[in-house]
Amino acid sequence: MSARARRGEHAPAPMGARLARICALALAGLAGLGATALFLQFGAVDGLQGIDLLRAALILISTLWLAWGAASGLTGLFPRRIEPAPKTAIRARTVVLVPVYNEDPVITFARVAAMLGSVDRKAEGALIDFAILSDTRDDKIAARERIWFDRLVRDTGGEGRLFYRRRVNNAGKKAGNIEEFIRTSGAAWDLAVILDADSLMEGPTITEMIRRMEASPNLGLLQTLPKVVRAQSRFGRAMQFSASFYSPVFARGLAHMQGRTGPFWGHNAIVRIRAFAECCxxxxxxxxxPFGGHILSHDYVEAALLARGGWEVRLDEDMEGSFEEGPENIIDHAKRDRRWCQGNLQHARLLGTPRLRPWSRFVFVQGIMAYVAPLFWGGFLMASIADAMVQHQPDYFPEPYQLFPVFPSDQTTKAIGLAIGIFGLLVLPKLLIVLQAALTGRASRFGGAASALRSTLAELALSSLIAPLMLMYQSRSVIQVLLGRDGGWPPNNRGDGRLTLGEAAAASRFIVATGVLGLFATWHLAPALVPWMLPVGLPMVIAPVIISWTSQPLASGRLFRTPAEMRVPDVLSAHDSIVALWTEPPMSGPIAPSGDLYA
Amino acid sequence: MTIQAAFERAGADHAAGQLPHAPLAMPKQVLEGPSFLRLMRRRFLRLISADRTARVGMGR
Incomplete structure (x- = not known):
């Protein structure tokens, strides 16, 4: 038996995963076909024309995509059994990789200090080192990195366990950074925890990941579900609540379907270094x-390649103590999304990669659909306006010498039913998650069932308000990529992210213009459609107000509460304390840093 | 190779905080295959091939 076969390369997906996939696909298919059938009943009441078929096709694709998302959420409502790792002695030597790129070294290296302290306190003898892999291009920031690395080593006593290196050039961006580490130093460790510069992980979480890797020799990569923390703005807090409350359920749905072909999201994951080197x-x-050159969204590809090599890739959404920070405003979100959009569309080049598992190809298609779907919705709206323009007057006397008029049947109820059904696909999974959280007691970690429901309703309202803006940003990204424009790799903005009305207006002029033109055209050409277009058009017209307002701090502490806010995790508190210690002005008296901060 | 061994090999030249020299080969993977449409076409042709049809019931 070959090594690959021994690792299960040719084994089909487990029965449970196949069943979950079939159920989710069937549900999505039924919802898509049902919506299309309903649409055809009222859309083609005056005769089936070419434009009706186009609209039907667009609504089929859009609803299929929405329903697939809903099906993932519904699948995640079912519990999943994850075997706990045996509490044996840890043998593997592990390195935690922290790639940085023009980040503030004080904030980033304080994260390393906090994690090192957490690891040392609770890692039960595990050999865990940390390596900061700098791709920083700015020489001034790089000089500060050296200074703060010395401070990090000195303050934590981590000599021999803390490493720093800066690459001469940053070829291949983050993937190239990790690859260069493996090529030069990878043989010194068995496992690597890959982080982002804004990642934080608790020591026990890292230890548990190592144990799970040791318990499953076929496991090539184990992904955790990072929770967003430290959000302050209305937008950031809503995203943080979403990531904390809904994401574990949606991720469990994904985990049900993944089989041995799970995802890699590029950070907060652990890899078996030899497997990674062999396959990635x-x-x-x-x-x-944008379609050639280095692979932007390398993580999806690396997961697919590990699975191709016979290694298991797994998402364990049950593990707590895994954190990241998210964008604080819509513009920063859109900038990050622009990069992800290009990366996902680039995967179209890889759909034919030899010997990939079918699920890996499907994951690529999913990623592409996530960005292309808004274009289908936009196309449907435009086709609807065009259809209303060309609609002829009803013929009340279709037969010659007819005594009584024939009124066309009123199909408004069916149209409203379809709209409610589509909206339901977005809302139902979230409401069911609230119900499940209330029944299982999970809601208590979010301030109780009433608080979780209040936050969910507020999140639904906010996401409905910003959905047209997201649709516009995503559509623009897709069109830019298709036109061959490369978005590059801008560094992430960190910080409070507040935007003035002027800044918001400058970044959303095209959205306002499209909204005004769209509403005007609808009012002028198809006035009957104005009420249907308002929920999309109005937020576009007031986009600067929405963008600026959502970037401001959320005053209410009762809305969007998450477990990490109600009880701040130790590693976050430690990070805050270390940053405070490192940034406080020099005192006249002797400085006596508390050793508890680091260990 | 352990970190200690890597440090010992590097000797006195090894600066504090510098990564150990412990290289691991990372071969470049083949990613670009036939286009997705060509792949689907090949799969479809294989599915409906007369050769496969002829084998049905032949005990293979």
Whole structure:
């Protein structure tokens, strides 16, 4: 038996995973076909024309995609049994990799200090080192990195366990950074925890990940579900609540379906270094960016390649103590999304990669659909306006010498039913998650069932308000990529992210213009459609107000509460204390840093 | 190779905080295959191939 076969390369997905996939696909298919059938009943009441078929096709694709998301959420409502790792002595030597790129070294290295302290306190003898892998291009920031690395080593007593290196060039971006580490130093460790510069993980979480890797020799990569923390703005807090409250359920749905072909999200995950080295050397794609060049969304590809090599890739959504920070406003979210959009569309080049597992190809298609779907919705809205323009007057006397008029049947009820059904696909999974959280007691970690329901309703209102803006940003990203424009790799903005009305207006002029033009055209050409277009058009017209307002701090502490806010995790508190210690002005008296901060 | 061994090999030249020299090969993978449409076409042709049809019931 070959090594690959021994690792289960050719084994089909487990029965449970196949069943979950079939159920979710069937549910999505039924919802899509049902919506299309309903649409055809009222859309083609005056005769089936070409434009009706186009609209039907667009609504089929859009509803299929929405229903697939809903099906993932519903699948996640079912519990999943995860075997706890045996509490044996840890043998593997592990390195925690912290790639940085023009980040503030004080904040980033304080995270390393906090994690090192957490690991040392609770890692039960595990050999865990930390390596900061700098891709920083700014020499001034790089000089500060050296200074603060010395301070980090000195303050934590981590000599021999803390490493720092800066690359001469940043070829291949983050994937190239990790790859260069493996090529030069990878043989010194068995496992690597891959983080982002804004990641934080508790020591016991890292230890548990190591144990699970040791318990499953076929496991090549184990992904945790990072929770967003430290959000302050209305937008950030809503995203944070969403990531904390809904995401574990949606992730469990994904985990039900993944089988041995789970996801990699690029950070807050642990890899078996030899497996990663064996399978994940990424080549440059032929041609120029955006479709050629280095692979932007490398994580999805690396997960697919590990699965191709016979290694199991798994998402364990049950593990707590895994954190990241998120964008604080819609513009920062859109900028990050622009990069992800290009990365996902680039995966179209990889759909034919030899010997990939079918599920890996499906994951690529899913990623592409996530960005292309808004174009289908936009196309449906435009086709609806065009259809209303060309609609002829009803013929009340279709037969010659007819005595009584024939009124066309009123199909408004069916149209409203379809709209409610589509909206239900978005709302139902979230409401069921609230119900489940209330029944299982999980809601108590979010301030109780009433608080969780209040936050969910507020999140639904906010996400409905900003959905047209997201649709516009995503559509623009897709069109830019299809036109061959490379978005590059801008560094992430960290900080409070407040935007003035002027800044928001400058970043959303095209949305306002499209909203005004769209509403005007609808009012002028198809006035009957104005009420249907308002929920989309109005937020676009007032986009600057929405963007600026949602970037401001959320005053209410009762809305969007998350477990990490109600009881701040130790590693976050430690990070705050270390940053405070490192940034406080020098005192005249002797400084006596508390050793408890680090260990 | 252990970190200690890597440090010992590097000797006195090894600066504090510097990563150990413990190289691991990472071969470049083949990613670009046939286009997805061509792949689907090949799968479809294989599915409906007369050769496969002829084998049905032949005990293979």
């Amino acid at each position: 050397g990424l080549p440059q794609l032929s041609g120029k960016p």
